Amino acid sequence: MSTAREPDLRPGQSAELLKELHILTREGKLNQDSRRKLKQVYHLHQFIDQLLRELPEQDGGPTIADHGAGKSYLGFILYDLSLKPQGKGRVWGIETRPELVARSRELAQRLGFERMSFLNISAADAATDEALPDQVDVVTALHACDTATDDAIAFGLQKQARAMVLVPCCQAEVASHLRKSKALSLSRTPLAELWRHPLHTREIGSQLTNVLRCLYLEATGYQVTVTELVGWEHSMKNELIIARHTGQKKRSAAQRLRALLAEFGLEGLEAERFPGLPDQ
Structure with missing residues (x-):
């Protein structure tokens, strides 16, 4: 067992916050499970903190919008470790469940995270x-x-985000389209064998969704890196997409995105999901 004063915790880090996030026990202890959870939090934080350090200096400090915030543990950790030491910057947590929004507001007020x-x-x-x-x-x-x-990507494009950090989950839309056109696809191309079985439909749909998202980000002016969030033993929802704005829109990425939509019979998704693609 270890205590809140041990080197697992960062200097100045709020022990009360870590208790609320169930990383520390009420007695301030850090067991093996919570130590693993803390390492995962730090792993994600280091990616985002680096992006924040790359931002140009500004009077009000960096602004962060956290979509699907849930209990806002990511927003709280970013504020505690990155924004609080700077004395500037702001986090917006965006969440559809009112009880979680109310809880986060109360916690932020209690911790003085203004x-x-x-x-x-x-x-x-x-x-x-x-x-x-x-x-x-x-x-x-x-x-x-x-x-x-x-929707978060569309938000980022509209808000001219300098960076986006995405961990996609439960990608079902593309798989549903593949399912509907399966018979036609099997008669048209041997590639359809990749999604002939329901399990493969779900998996290839998930993979294809993220590939299309990455191409869209490149086509709209971002440099994209794809890596692991944590080890596969901790989570199967593990793909971390990091996009840095460069302003250089890649026409080739737009062409490949449209070619994939055509190959998989998904042309109908372009207007709804990829409206920012440059003209052909």
Whole structure:
């Protein structure tokens, strides 16, 4: 067993926050399970903290919008470790469940995390909500379910985000389209064998969804890195997509995205999911 004063915790880190996140026990202890959880949190934080350090200096500090925030553990950790030491910057947690929004607001007030705001709203509606600024530096979406990740990307594009950090979850939309056109696809191309069986339909749909998202980000001016969030033994929802804005829109990425949509019979998704693609 270890205590809150041991080197697993960062200097100045809020022990009360870690208790609320169930990383520390009420007695301030850190057992083996919570030590593993803390390592995962630090792993994600290091990616985002690096992005924050790359941002140009600004008077108000960095702005972060966290979509599908849930209990807002990511937003709280980012505030505690990155924004609080700077004395500037703001986090918006965006969540559809009102009880979680109320809980996060209460916790932020109790901890004195004054530059955290929580909105009871969907990712799709957040882009037009007046409570959010016209431009946001970093957009995060940790396990935002199915098309909520696409909504977070659309939000980031509209808000001219300098970076996006996405961990997609439960990608079902593409798989449902593959299912509907399966008979036609099997007669048209041997590639359809990749999704002939229901399990493979789900898996190839998930994989294809993220490939299309990465191409879309590249086509709209982002440099994309794909890596693991944590080891596969901890989570199967493990793909971490990091996008840095460069302003260089890749026409070749747009062409490949459209070619994939055509190959898999998904052309109908372009207008809804990829409206920002440059003209052919």
